[in-house]
Amino acid sequence: MMEKDDFDLQNFLPYLLNQAAEESSLAFQQVYKDRYGMLRTEWRVLFHLGIYGRMTAKDIGQRSKMHKTKISRAVARLAERRFLNRQQDDKDRRLEYLELTHLGRTAYRDLLTVAQTYDDKLSASLTTEENEVLRQVLRKLAKMG
Amino acid sequence: MMEKDDFDLQNFLPYLLNQAAEESSLAFQQVYKDRYGMLRTEWRVLFHLGIYGRMTAKDIGQRSKMHKTKISRAVARLAERRFLNRQQDDKDRRLEYLELTHLGRTAYRDLLTVAQTYDDKLSASLTTEENEVLRQVLRKLAKMG
DNA sequence: TGTTAATAGTTGATTTTGTAACTAACAACC
């Protein structure tokens, strides 16, 4: 018979991952929220454009796995606030290329600095081995499907 | 000058953790949603009561770090559906002890089996070292504050 | 061509969450 009474919620990976993800997002969330009034979806879109450059909403969706309605709304809000602009493709008028404005790049660079500092801080609390294994395993899990 | 252009979103811990957490929650989420119409907050409360036994909403809050309004609503829904019952403390009438009903325990046992099987499957895709390091590090990160 | 299917992105209705203010009960202390 199976032993069930020793099940520990704190060892159940989906639960544990969620706790760690929430806790580790908190401090950074405070920054993009307070400084730019952004939501999580919005800084994600901002970062995708900042890092990978001009791309469509579809592209962002494929890279981030965010649902297209989330992206659509995040893009709309970022455009409203002049963090990005949209240009229709001449050949296929369903496509819109998104690109950061000067304002958007400034915000991106600012948040990038914060992100790097924060990531360094998190990394510093782990050993070299822990850092390596952690990231490698997380990437594996993220791709699981 | 700081090198910024090599920043990789896929290495930024809060982002990476979130992706892994979401992906790893998905399959399990499907089960408690489809079988019992539960939300994440609800299976969490169910599991707390299933594992640790009779306790108050406050206790659940301290263990899970969920906000008390989430817990309040999850408890209300679980009570409505007869998964748990509430008993007021005689001495301190602000306190309510929560306990799984027979139906609740049945659901718990069922989901526990699913959770264990799923966790085993996830663990099986990692080496012993990866499993150990991962859980240890996640616990560390979850406590960070 | 004309018809049907597919794709990029948006909108609307509903559900869920977050924040703050609230009620009810107890505790502390003069």
Added chain:
DNA sequence: GGTTGTTAGTTACAAAATCAACTATTAACA
């Protein structure tokens, strides 16, 4: 014992996420 402060839990309202249906455009192909 009355005032003030705390605590457990709920509720109300605003913000955000979800899901399905929608528009506009392009592709496929008979």
